[in-house]
Amino acid sequence: MRNLRRLVAATLAGLAALFAWVWLTLPPRTQAVDLGGWPPDTSPPTARGVFHVHSDRSDGSASVDDIAAAAARAGLEFVIFTDHGDGTRTPDPPVYRAGVLCIDAVEISTSGGHYIALGLPASPYPLAGEALEVVEDVRRLGGFGIVAHPASAKADLQWKDFGLEYDGIEWLNADSQWRDESSRAIGAAALRYMLRPSEALAALLDRPDHALAQWDHSTRRRQVVGLAGADAHAHLASVGRGRDAGGTAFAFPGYEPVFRAFSNNVALARPLGGEKWAAQDAALLLAGIRAGRVFTTIDMVAAPARFSFEGRIDDASYPMGARLQTAQPVALAVRAQGPPGARIVLLADGNRVATVEGEALNFIATSPAAYRVEVLVPGAPGTPAIPWIVSNPIYIGNGASEIPPPPPSIVSSRDLNPDFDFDMDIETGAWVLEHDARSTASVEHLVDRVLFDYALLGPPPTAAAIVYYLGDENRAALDRFIFDVRADRPTRASVQLKMNDETGVS
Numbered sequence: 440m441r442n443l444r445r446l447v448a449a450t451l452a453g454l455a456a457l458f459a460w461v462w463l464t465l466p467p468r469t470q471a472v473d474l475g476g477w478p479p480d481t482s483p484p485t486a487r488g489v490f491h492v493h494s495d496r497s498d499g500s501a502s503v504d505d506i507a508a509a510a511a512r513a514g515l516e517f518v519i520f521t522d523h524g525d526g527t528r529t530p531d532p533p534v535y536r537a538g539v540l541c542i543d544a545v546e547i548s549t550s551g552g553h554y555i556a557l558g559l560p561a562s563p564y565p566l567a568g569e570a571l572e573v574v575e576d577v578r579r580l581g582g583f584g585i586v587a588h589p590a591s592a593k594a595d596l597q598w599k600d601f602g603l604e605y606d607g608i609e610w611l612n613a614d615s616q617w618r619d620e621s622s623r624a625i626g627a628a629a630l631r632y633m634l635r636p637s638e639a640l641a642a643l644l645d646r647p648d649h650a651l652a653q654w655d656h657s658t659r660r661r662q663v664v665g666l667a668g669a670d671a672h673a674h675l676a677s678v679g680r681g682r683d684a685g686g687t688a689f690a691f692p693g694y695e696p697v698f699r700a701f702s703n704n705v706a707l708a709r710p711l712g713g714e715k716w717a718a719q720d721a722a723l724l725l726a727g728i729r730a731g732r733v734f735t736t737i738d739m740v741a742a743p744a745r746f747s748f749e750g751r752i753d754d755a756s757y758p759m760g761a762r763l764q765t766a767q768p769v770a771l772a773v774r775a776q777g778p779p780g781a782r783i784v785l786l787a788d789g790n791r792v793a794t795v796e797g798e799a800l801n802f803i804a805t806s807p808a809a810y811r812v813e814v815l816v817p818g819a820p821g822t823p824a825i826p827w828i829v830s831n832p833i834y835i836g837n838g839a840s841e842i843p844p845p846p847p848s849i850v851s852s853r854d855l856n857p858d859f860d861f862d863m864d865i866e867t868g869a870w871v872l873e874h875d876a877r878s879t880a881s882v883e884h885l886v887d888r889v890l891f892d893y894a895l896l897g898p899p900p901t902a903a904a905i906v907y908y909l910g911d912e913n914r915a916a917l918d919r920f921i922f923d924v925r926a927d928r929p930t931r932a933s934v935q936l937k938m939n940d941e942t943g944v945s
């Protein structure tokens with residue numbers, strides 16, 4: 440009995456100590472920004488919302504309606520859903536739910552990382568496999584492609600090839616941010632989360648140096664839009680895969696606290712129209728994102744945020760995302776109303792070129808570069824501290840000619856599958872088949888053409904091919920191949936020329 444009493448007392452003392460520790464180490468509350476000095480609204484209307492959200496249609500834990508309601512409670516105006524898929528599902532038309540504009544997009548898994556396609560109509564064939572092909576297809580089909588979690592701590596989620604022509608990149612991905620914390624830090628955050636959810640999540644953010652450097656590298660060559668991805672599922676991957684795990688996963692971090700932590704602010708040509716104008720509003724919003732007229736705010740650090748960044752030549756002014764192909768000096772003007780001690784930092788191609796403590800920064804840019812802004816606030820979490828505001832660049836000069844683009848990425852001669860059927864007679868003068876165990880294929884030689892019939896029956900990577908062996912003598916005599924290919928439905932075909940020499944197959 441006495442032992443039990445002692446045990447209870449010890450447990451209570453332990454809990455009290457834990458509670459005191461959690462209480463004492465609670466993250467600071469959001470700093471309130473005084474907007475008194477902000478000029479009456481002369482800047483374009485802005486919509487604030489969240490990008491990269493998973494619902495229970497893929498590995499998220501809540502319905503589209505519940506997620507929209509959470510966004511409404513967090514004060515957001517739009518949600519961009521990015522459930523996992525291969526692009527063949529017709530996206531839901533844009534609609535307002537709980538007063539929040541809901542836009543349907545898709546996150547595609549490629550062998551080189553995850554790629555989000557906005558504004559993509561249903562693809563006539565599944566998008567998967569090589570990142571190069573998916574990036575090309577998304578653009579060709581009219582979508583806008585964004586590299587998801589480029590610098591994830593999980594190697595198979597990282598983006599592999601920064602030479603590809605993607606349209607945008609996540610400079611911040613919340614899931615990557617939380618994955619790189621120790622399990623002890625996550626556990627402590629989970630305890631603090633019970634008392635101050637959004638602040639506890641924001642406290643885990645650091646400045647993602649690596650992803651920002653990758654973005655800066657891309658913008659030296661061409662316009663690449665930076666966005667902050669919530670990657671919200673409302674469950675930590677380690678806890679289980681939500682509904683797939685066969686029950687309700689522990690909903691941490693929940694959608695609403697994540698939505699309150701940070702947001703994307705898109706400048707619009709006109710304010711959103713609401714309910715009856717969902718399609719037009721979605722087009723307007725996507726046009727703003729495509730043009731790079733977006734900045735991110737870490738709302739849990741300080742709020743509300745007012746920010747403007749423009750380039751001026753004589754009397755003309757140019758917004759974020761614009762490219763000014765001029766040899767004239769450009770006056771860059773930044774305004775940011777922040778809490779006391781806020782600092783505006785201007786970066787050119789990722790390097791700091793000016794810093795000001797206060798509300799305005801003016802800089803005459805004379806060298807070509809991609810100029811973007813970070814606003815830093817004392818007390819922001821992270822080592823290094825997460826910037827409170829991150830703008831998109833204004834591009835000066837003709838990016839393509841300043842730095843030669845990296846050599847085209849070598850498309851790996853896709854060695855298809857190891858279980859490939861090479862059991863055939865290699866002979867010249869005929870097309871022969873190669874296919875993996877999950878595909879069927881046949882080839883028929885007609886008078887004027889070769890008929891290739893195939894079916895890919897398993898998930899990628901899977902492939903079927905017809906192969907023509909040139910022979911060594913023929914190979915030496917040829918300098919080109921010309922052939923016509925026709926398909927009975929939209930399809931992606933690729934051609935490989937393989938050589939056997941001392942260096943192996945190329």
Ligand SMILES: [Zn+2]
Binds near residue numbers: 546553587588596
């Ligand atoms: Zn992903």
Ligand SMILES: [Zn+2]
Binds near residue numbers: 491493546587670
């Ligand atoms: Zn995702």
